[in-house]
Amino acid sequence: MTEEDIKVVLNKYDKRQLKWNIIKFLIWLGLLALSWWYIQNHPAERVSVFSGFDVLWQKVEIFFHNTFKWNWDLLERKYGLEKYYKELLNMAEWNECLSSDDYNTISQAYEDLKATSNDVLNETLPKYIESAYKFEALVQDEDC
Numbered sequence: 001m002t003e004e005d006i007k008v009v010l011n012k013y014d015k016r017q018l019k020w021n022i023i024k025f026l027i028w029l030g031l032l033a034l035s036w037w038y039i040q041n042h043p044a045e046r047v048s049v050f051s052g053f054d055v056l057w058q059k060v061e062i063f064f065h066n067t068f069k070w071n072w073d074l075l076e077r078k079y080g081l082e083k084y085y086k087e088l089l090n091m092a093e094w095n096e097c098l099s100s101d102d103y104n105t106i107s108q109a110y111e112d113l114k115a116t117s118n119d120v121l122n123e124t125l126p127k128y129i130e131s132a133y134k135f136e137a138l139v140q141d142e143d144c
Contacts, residue, residue: 065118074121078113081125084132085110091139098139106135 010018039046058079065072089110092103113128 071118071122074125075118077125078116078118078121081128081132082110082113085113085128085135088132088135088139092135095139097141097143102138106139109135 039049062072062076062079065075085106088106089103092098092106109128109131116124116128
């Protein structure tokens with residue numbers, strides 16, 4: 001069989017379907033490009049879209065630890081505490097009485113909590129919980 005023997009034959013319906021598929025693909029590419037541009041120019045939207053992937057990853061990790069390891073509840077508490085620290089940071093941004101050093105302290109504690117490995121979580125989680133309560137009192141204090 002040579003190349004001359006192989007011939008692609010499209011009937012009228014297949015040609016029309018191919019044209020529509022190409023048009024739909026180009027429209028899809030345009031919408032995808034517009035979505036990407038919008039997300040790049042709106043940070044709040046970017047956070048809301050990509051935070052869903054983080055939550056999904058956390059749920060998968062908790063399920064894995066629940067199925068194959070022992071300390072899945074610690075991991076679940078860690079993720080809940082991370083969310084709490086993030087809320088504290090959002091509240092601290094709007095608190096006019098809070099100094100930048102206090103904000104940086106809360107931010108550093110949040111980053112340290114995120115970087116904490118699962119092996120030492122049992123020993124360090126109570127320290128982070130205690131710090132979170134102190135930070136909450138600091139953030140909610142509006143007496144300048």
